[in-house]
Amino acid sequence: MMRTVTMADVAKHANVSKSTVSQYLNKRYDYMGEKTKLRIEEAIKELGYQPNIVARSLKQKSTKTIGVIVANILHTFSTEVSRAIEDVCQLADFHTIICNADDDPAKEKKYIEMLRAKQVDGLIIFPTGNNRDLYKRMLDEKYPVVFLDRPVPDISVSSVMLNNEKASEIAVNHFYEKGHRRIAMITASIAENVSPRVERIDGFKKALRALNLVVIEEYVKSVQPDEVKEALREMWRAGEPPEAILAGNDRVLKEILTFVKENGLSIPADLSIIGIDDVPYADFYNPPLTTVAQPTFQMGKTAAEVLLDKIHKKEPEDDRPDDRFDPELIIRASVLEKGGV
Amino acid sequence: MMRTVTMADVAKHANVSKSTVSQYLNKRYDYMGEKTKLRIEEAIKELGYQPNIVARSLKQKSTKTIGVIVANILHTFSTEVSRAIEDVCQLADFHTIICNADDDPAKEKKYIEMLRAKQVDGLIIFPTGNNRDLYKRMLDEKYPVVFLDRPVPDISVSSVMLNNEKASEIAVNHFYEKGHRRIAMITASIAENVSPRVERIDGFKKALRALNLVVIEEYVKSVQPDEVKEALREMWRAGEPPEAILAGNDRVLKEILTFVKENGLSIPADLSIIGIDDVPYADFYNPPLTTVAQPTFQMGKTAAEVLLDKIHKKEPEDDRPDDRFDPELIIRASVLEKGGV
């Protein structure tokens, strides 16, 4: 590889000092002679000089880069939110490094340490929840962090989240209005107490009760993605199967759709479905899928703004209340209209 | 934010020199006293010291990071290949920064410059094709680069690509075997001469001719995503519509599927479909979609390996022939079996 041209080369070539070149690069033209400016411009062009950001970052103690660690990149939610974060950072002239913790606290820890070693100026984390000491330490050091999707109990870091209970509630109400009563719900595993899942289940049960429906425990399950089909099989074995089902997220939805297909069921004739997360294929699926959309763009934007804000003020105060965003029902065609309610 | 603890602090705390701490960190234990080692270990733990990678990178002139610039992140192909690249780099202890050029040469240029300013050790580019000077310069400087998905004429950078002609060929042959003769194809725009699209169309026409079918020009179109439906409308207006259609990529497929739905067509009764790119919902769509899969993982892996290889040897020779990967037909249920061929 060629010897790279440095600021010293430009300075020599333009017959000025490095300081002056640096001023030029940083557009501090205040007192710079017009001819000096031109000479430097010329030299930069001739030598094909590109500043070394690593050197600048070292000196300035800022990389103008943030890290985002998603719990699991396989959720469309994660990718959409990440896109929004990137867009906002772009505008603020910040770069973004996305890492996937894969639901593994050990990986999350590794990434937090790696990103901090790389001197990112702040972190947006979809926390696994199982690195409390680490989270705590960053809080103590007043290192800029914001949580996304999930809060962490007793760690007062601003969190931007969905109003999860409401997400279930609007789905249940829609089923109810269409005449459904035997309503089931499946979410991903809550073994680790992942709060959005817990909240969605709570919201589901509350909504049923508010409608004076009894909660049938056999109809609400929280399992790993690969156990979804077995969970459904059980529901279908045990007497009367549900007539409507709410999928807790996009991965669960996918499993339900596969189960439906494998068992020759028809949507919505045999089973009505609503999925939380507005999947990309919802519009052109057969039939088009009714979903509860998260405002992913708004959430990502807010998280980025809050983080950038923390980065820009020296002493971030963390009394910011958590942000809860409202989900939205997108009615398509996967819920059967039952006659005579 | 707290004052950060540096190597000097550790050295003082352990009563050794910075050099010794550095040796320790880099596991050069050759001649290090056992007690020294322990003292340093102790000091690091007590102070909660984390090395500053930015400083190290500056000195070592290597960031152990590569950049990847995808032409358009909306293609599932791009995201899958990126995942593979990340996996391979991970193993080699390299980090990855993904950027999306959004099919815009100006953005591509910006990202190339930004990433090089950030001192990434090499670049994997899905080239827009319209930054020839830049590509050329990197080649001249012997800066490590590999192209993905598309070659750039006269720029002898190793490229890993699909055997695009074959992708069309196996699709056409499958249609033919099932008894179809009126076969259409739609790809994304070839206004910019994007080579995979051109090659897929060439392959399509060649395959038809090899089968002694005439190429009906009205049946093969290359348009922007938002013009796909109009292109289809024209086919349907003009006399006999096609009985089978090949989608040039996942975005075109999505538009075709939407058109089918909006016009109350039924797959495969009214129209048989094959899509190039094995979309995530192919398996559980109604009906399950027959696709031509690209070996995305293999392609990403190879690109990463070739790049890492270039990075590790001082003088990369670029006579490496282009790599062409074979597509694979995944038969599901979107192609009608016509009786009596």
Next chain:
DNA sequence: CTGAAAGCGCTTACAG
């Protein structure tokens, strides 16, 4: 077995 010194490529008071 360990340390002093130089240097990576920048930026930034400060002096003139």
Next chain:
DNA sequence: CTGAAAGCGCTTACAG
């Protein structure tokens, strides 16, 4: 209006 000097936090010959 411009330059000399120090310093960001590391690594690496080299000396002892």
